[in-house]
Amino acid sequence: MSYLLRRLALYAVAAWASITLAFVLPRLMPGDPQTAMFARFEGKMSPEGIAALRDTFGFSDAPLAAQYLTYLGNVATGDLGVSASHFPARVGDVIGAGLVWTLWLTGVAVVLAYAIGTALGVLVAWQRGGWLDAIAPPLLALVGAFPFFWLAMLLLLLFGFTLGWAPVRHAHAAGVEPGWTLAFAWSVVTHAALPALTIVVATVGSWLLDMRNTMIGVLGEDYVTLAHAKGLAPRRVMLRYAARNALLPNITSFGMALGFVLSGSLLTEMVFSYPGLGYLLIGAVRSLDYPLIQGLFLTITLAVLGANLLVDLVYVWLDPRARVRTEAP
Amino acid sequence: MTEPLLRVEELSVEYLTATGPVRVLDGVSFVVGRGEVFGLAGESGSGKTTVALAILRLLKAPAAITGGRVWFDGQELTALGDPAMRGVRGRRISLVTQSALDALNPVMPVGAQLGDAISAHHRVRARDRDARVAELLAGVGIDPGRARSYPHELSGGMRQRVVIAMALAQRPPLILMDEPTTALDVIVQRELLTEIARLQAELGFSILFITHDLALMLELCTHIGVLYAGRLAEVAPAQVIGARARHPYTQGLLGCFPDPRAPSLRLAGIPGAPPDPRHPPAGCRFHPRCDRRLPACSAEPPAPRVIAPGHEASCWLP
Numbered sequence: 001m002s003y004l005l006r007r008l009a010l011y012a013v014a015a016w017a018s019i020t021l022a023f024v025l026p027r028l029m030p031g032d033p034q035t036a037m038f039a040r041f042e043g044k045m046s047p048e049g050i051a052a053l054r055d056t057f058g059f060s061d062a063p064l065a066a067q068y069l070t071y072l073g074n075v076a077t078g079d080l081g082v083s084a085s086h087f088p089a090r091v092g093d094v095i096g097a098g099l100v101w102t103l104w105l106t107g108v109a110v111v112l113a114y115a116i117g118t119a120l121g122v123l124v125a126w127q128r129g130g131w132l133d134a135i136a137p138p139l140l141a142l143v144g145a146f147p148f149f150w151l152a153m154l155l156l157l158l159f160g161f162t163l164g165w166a167p168v169r170h171a172h173a174a175g176v177e178p179g180w181t182l183a184f185a186w187s188v189v190t191h192a193a194l195p196a197l198t199i200v201v202a203t204v205g206s207w208l209l210d211m212r213n214t215m216i217g218v219l220g221e222d223y224v225t226l227a228h229a230k231g232l233a234p235r236r237v238m239l240r241y242a243a244r245n246a247l248l249p250n251i252t253s254f255g256m257a258l259g260f261v262l263s264g265s266l267l268t269e270m271v272f273s274y275p276g277l278g279y280l281l282i283g284a285v286r287s288l289d290y291p292l293i294q295g296l297f298l299t300i301t302l303a304v305l306g307a308n309l310l311v312d313l314v315y316v317w318l319d320p321r322a323r324v325r326t327e328a329p
Numbered sequence: 330m331t332e333p334l335l336r337v338e339e340l341s342v343e344y345l346t347a348t349g350p351v352r353v354l355d356g357v358s359f360v361v362g363r364g365e366v367f368g369l370a371g372e373s374g375s376g377k378t379t380v381a382l383a384i385l386r387l388l389k390a391p392a393a394i395t396g397g398r399v400w401f402d403g404q405e406l407t408a409l410g411d412p413a414m415r416g417v418r419g420r421r422i423s424l425v426t427q428s429a430l431d432a433l434n435p436v437m438p439v440g441a442q443l444g445d446a447i448s449a450h451h452r453v454r455a456r457d458r459d460a461r462v463a464e465l466l467a468g469v470g471i472d473p474g475r476a477r478s479y480p481h482e483l484s485g486g487m488r489q490r491v492v493i494a495m496a497l498a499q500r501p502p503l504i505l506m507d508e509p510t511t512a513l514d515v516i517v518q519r520e521l522l523t524e525i526a527r528l529q530a531e532l533g534f535s536i537l538f539i540t541h542d543l544a545l546m547l548e549l550c551t552h553i554g555v556l557y558a559g560r561l562a563e564v565a566p567a568q569v570i571g572a573r574a575r576h577p578y579t580q581g582l583l584g585c586f587p588d589p590r591a592p593s594l595r596l597a598g599i600p601g602a603p604p605d606p607r608h609p610p611a612g613c614r615f616h617p618r619c620d621r622r623l624p625a626c627s628a629e630p631p632a633p634r635v636i637a638p639g640h641e642a643s644c645w646l647p
Contacts, residue, residue: 128390129390220389221431222426222427222428222431222432223431223432223433223434223435225382225387225424225426226424226426226432226433226492226495227434227445228385228387228418229385229387229418229419229423229424229426230418230419230423230445230446230449230495230498231415231416231417231418231419231420231449231450231499232419232445232449233415233449236445240434240437240445241434241437244434244436244437245434245435245436248436318436319435319436320435320436320479320481321435321479321481
């Protein structure tokens with residue numbers, strides 16, 4: 001139990017650090033940060049934008065400590081200021097709308113890619129040297145070596161334009177009213193198909209290779225030989241003895257990869273005009289919407305932290321040794 | 330004469346590598362009778378573990394049986410199909426592996442692993458299985474309450490006891506024990522050997538006991554085979570090995586070399602190292618390290634020669 005508390009404390013510190021960093025960075029600009037920043041955008045920014053910027057960063061004549069406290073309070077209450085490019089929408093609302101789509105798209109795609117890649121890795125390692133092992137790893141590694149956006153455009157061209165099987169942009173058809181209807185759900189699923197396929201195809205190979213390698217290592221362990229010597233069915237040896245152990249290092253790299261997945265989905269969302277966080281971020285950078293950029297970075301950082309925390313919890317559940325480590329040092 | 334429990338005939342195992350086959354076991358033959366404890370001695374790399382894995386047909390590629398036969402209880406194991414062979418594993422012949430530390434699945438409670446061994450061959454009701462787990466644990470001197478412990482929560486000695494309990498789960502007539510005490514300290518080793526001897530006397534199973542420790546073997550085993558570089562150098566009843574070992578390698582392993590000019594025995598290691606299995610020496614494989622070699626030793630491999638009933642040595646020395 002104290003292991004979990006310690007992990008939680010660690011994540012709290014990390015979250016605080018990233019929030020503080022988002023506060024400090026704009027103030028580290030050379031010269032007087034406020035003047036420098038506003039001067040740069042003179043003439044290019046609407047008065048509303050400038051007001052939004054002031055509001056977000058808490059730039060005022062108050063002492064730094066007071067500004068920091070105000071900022072922390074704002075973040076804690078979810079108040080990230082006003083978006084300059086979506087004026088007068090609040091940054092929190094803009095991000096909230098995008099977050100739903102990104103979580104849906106990358107959530108499904110990443111879990112699918114991980115599940116398929118890991119399952120294939122187990123099979124391929126189990127039948128090492130077989131036909132599946134000869135075909136799947138090199139093929140998927142090759143596909144995974146293509147850049148995300150290139151793959152996305154290829155799929156877009158092939159399935160979207162040439163074959164016309166799936167819609168090519170947005171999260172749902174314009175004519176369908178959002179709501180808990182079958183028509184809307186179908187529209188959402190078909191619109192996610194191509195971007196999700198891109199993410200799955202691009203990442204499944206690395207999961208396969210990852211699992212294959214750890215699995216081959218585990219297959220050499222004595223407990224696997226002994227499981228065979230007990231006369232157990234091969235499937236049981238493969239799953240409960242070999243794969244179950246190979247999953248442990250694998251789940252850790254899953255947590256670490258989540259951050260990269262978000263950046264990967266950024267490019268995918270861009271190609272498919274998918275209204276998720278990545279698409280928002282690009283728009284925000286183009287229109288110099290600093291409050292939104294800051295809000296997005298904060299959201300992504302916290303999301304990665306949250307995902308890692310989740311993986312940590314799963315790990316403790318999967319590995320009995322992690323549970324005890326702190327109880328009996 | 331009755332058929333022995335296990336008969337290994339001219340067993341050969343090769344590593345089928347890209348640069349050609351490497352023979353790690355070369356025509357090994359021995360028998361293990363019912364209730365006997367057959368010790369297989371030899372240095373690291375002599376092929377002891379390979380013998381055990383070959384009997385259970387658990388060799389991993391590129392290793393493969395390339396010659397010879399293994400008979401068990403009137404059945405030719407080397408001719409069985411995979412499903413039939415799986416029926417032999419654990420139920421008729423079980424295995425105790427080398428390292429107590431790695432032999433158990435780290436993410437499964439030991440009771441569940443024992444339960445697996447019990448229900449591997451036929452359906453068992455959960456309650457009966459749990460009762461049997463408790464019985465097996467108690468049988469090797471472990472509190473049945475530890476069934477829910479994970480391997481890392483047990484000491485090395487306890488883990489090895491669990492592995493032995495697992496090997497006993499189906500009451501097999503033969504247990505292959507591959508260095509069962511190597512990873513343990515001397516005191517625990519002693520306790521465990523006493524335990525093994527007690528269980529063997531009680532349940533009457535046969536053991537193929539594999540170790541590099543010949544002294545330990547003399548104590549525990551009824552018969553001993555000495556393996557050198559993939560060939561059997563000498564086979565004899567344990568007392569005979571202790572008293573009248575013929576092969577210079579066996580004598581070297583025993584650590585006492587009878588020197589006719591010295592009044593007392595002196596401790597001696599064996600100078601040199603075992604040969605590279607890719608390039609074994611011609612003739613007797615031990616001859617480069619033997620200080621009593623004859624011209625014939627490097628010319629032709631010596632065939633097993635009967636010294637006395639049950640005592641064979643592969644050596645050119647008269």
